[in-house]
Amino acid sequence: MALTPPELATKDINAWIDFFRDAPIPVLKNTAREISRLKEDEEKLSARALTASVINDPMMVFRVLSYSQKHKGKQQLQDLLQVEQAILMMGSTVFFEKLPADFLVEDVLNNQLTALVHLLKLIHRANRAAHYAADWATHLSDLHAEEVRTAALLHDLAEMLMWCFAPDKMNTIQAMQHSDKTLRSVTAQQQVLGFKLLDLQKELVEAFQLPPLLSKLMQDGECNEQRVRNVTLAVNLARHSANGWDDAALPDDYHDIAEFLRMDIDRVMRLVGMPAVK
Numbered sequence: 001m002a003l004t005p006p007e008l009a010t011k012d013i014n015a016w017i018d019f020f021r022d023a024p025i026p027v028l029k030n031t032a033r034e035i036s037r038l039k040e041d042e043e044k045l046s047a048r049a050l051t052a053s054v055i056n057d058p059m060m061v062f063r064v065l066s067y068s069q070k071h072k073g074k075q076q077l078q079d080l081l082q083v084e085q086a087i088l089m090m091g092s093t094v095f096f097e098k099l100p101a102d103f104l105v106e107d108v109l110n111n112q113l114t115a116l117v118h119l120l121k122l123i124h125r126a127n128r129a130a131h132y133a134a135d136w137a138t139h140l141s142d143l144h145a146e147e148v149r150t151a152a153l154l155h156d157l158a159e160m161l162m163w164c165f166a167p168d169k170m171n172t173i174q175a176m177q178h179s180d181k182t183l184r185s186v187t188a189q190q191q192v193l194g195f196k197l198l199d200l201q202k203e204l205v206e207a208f209q210l211p212p213l214l215s216k217l218m219q220d221g222e223c224n225e226q227r228v229r230n231v232t233l234a235v236n237l238a239r240h241s242a243n244g245w246d247d248a249a250l251p252d253d254y255h256d257i258a259e260f261l262r263m264d265i266d267r268v269m270r271l272v273g274m275p276a277v278k
Contacts, residue, residue, distance in 0.1 A: 005165040011194030017203050019165070024103040026164055028123070031057040032101035045092050051084040058126050058153050058160060063099055065150070066208040081147040081214050108164050115167030118174065121242065122160055126153050129238035132272065133230050139261060142227065151217035151231045152238075158201035162193070169193060233257050237272060245274055 005019060034053040038045055054060040061083055068086035087095055109116040133152035137145035163170050173188045186196045205215045217231050233256055240249040257272070258265045 013195040013200055013203060016200060017207050020161065020204060021207060023165070025059050025063050025161070026103045026105045026108050027054075027060045027063070027101045028057045029104050029106045031060050032104055035096075035101045039096055042092055042096070047084055047088040047092070050087050050092060050095065055083055056127050058123060058157055059105070060099075060101065061150065062154060062157055062208075064095075065210060065214070067099060069209045069211065081144075081150055081211050083150065084146075105164060109167060112167040114171055115163050118170065119160060119163040122156060122163065125238045125242045126156055126160075128241075129153070129155065129231075129234045132237055133234035135271075136230050136234065136257075136261060137227070140226065140230075142230075147213070148217065148227055148230050151214055151227075152234045154214070155218050155231065155235045156197075156201075158197045158204055161204075162197065162200070166193070229260060233260055241272070241274075250274075 005016075005023075031054055035050075038050060038053055054064060064083055064086050065081070068090060071090070090098075105119065106116065109119065130149045130153040134145045134149035137148040142148060159170075169192050173185070173192050176188045176192070177183050177185060186198070189196050201218070202215070205218070217228055219228055219232075233253070236249075237253045237257065240247045240253055254265050254268050254272075258268045261268065261271075263271075
């Protein structure tokens with residue numbers, strides 16, 4: 001790749017935003033392989049089939065939605081938060097031409113196996129959060145469950161991109177937290193990067209002109225709006241359960257989810273897939 005990450009300016013969040021504006025965003029090898037397979041029979045290709053090939057890859061979803069936002073037609077009055085709608089609007093020809101899947105995560109991190117493993121785990125976690133969020137949205141009769149799913153999937157996009165382009169620094173943050181269990185992630189991020197990943201996430205959403213509603217749904221905090229709360233709870237559960245089903249934070253997650261879904265805690269634990277205690 002021609003662009004070089006601003007390693008010497010990592011304390012400047014704006015330098016990273018400028019970098020990401022021009023940098024090619026990598027996608028997973030499996031995504032690229034599936035897109036290539038579909039392209040061979042483009043004449044019979046449906047938007048749904050193309051969506052299925054990219055929906056589990058947060059970085060490809062990000063590319064689709066950001067391109068859609070920047071190239072809205074004059075007749076398009078609403079922002080598109082659903083990948084299938086965005087692909088349908090642009091058409092398969094534009095998709096293949098403007099969003100080539102030729103820059104791979106596995107190639108970017110070819111010599112950074114530890115970083116690659118962390119990134120793949122993070123993407124797996126994002127997909128679990130997306131699954132939880134969509135499932136709960138359906139349970140609550142949310143007619144736009146797919147939008148909630150997308151917000152949960154992209155919640156940690158900034159962290160994913162930093163694993164791709166600043167793996168050494170992300171490894172340093174991991175090592176600091178591993179050696180000091182009391183060290184908060186935001187503190188380690190501030191020390192190593194010079195900024196918090198949450199702040200980078202907000203700047204990315206704005207820089208790439210993602211829909212304001214998507215930005216709102218990706219917020220953390222004590223927002224009581226149902227859809228925002230859904231995303232927050234799903235992301236928390238995916239993060240904590242990734243540490244093992246004995247993680248100390250999970251009981252609080254179950255309590256909050258039970259309150260949110262208005263069901264008892266035992267049912268919540270079964271719903272989210274907690275293994276039965278022998």
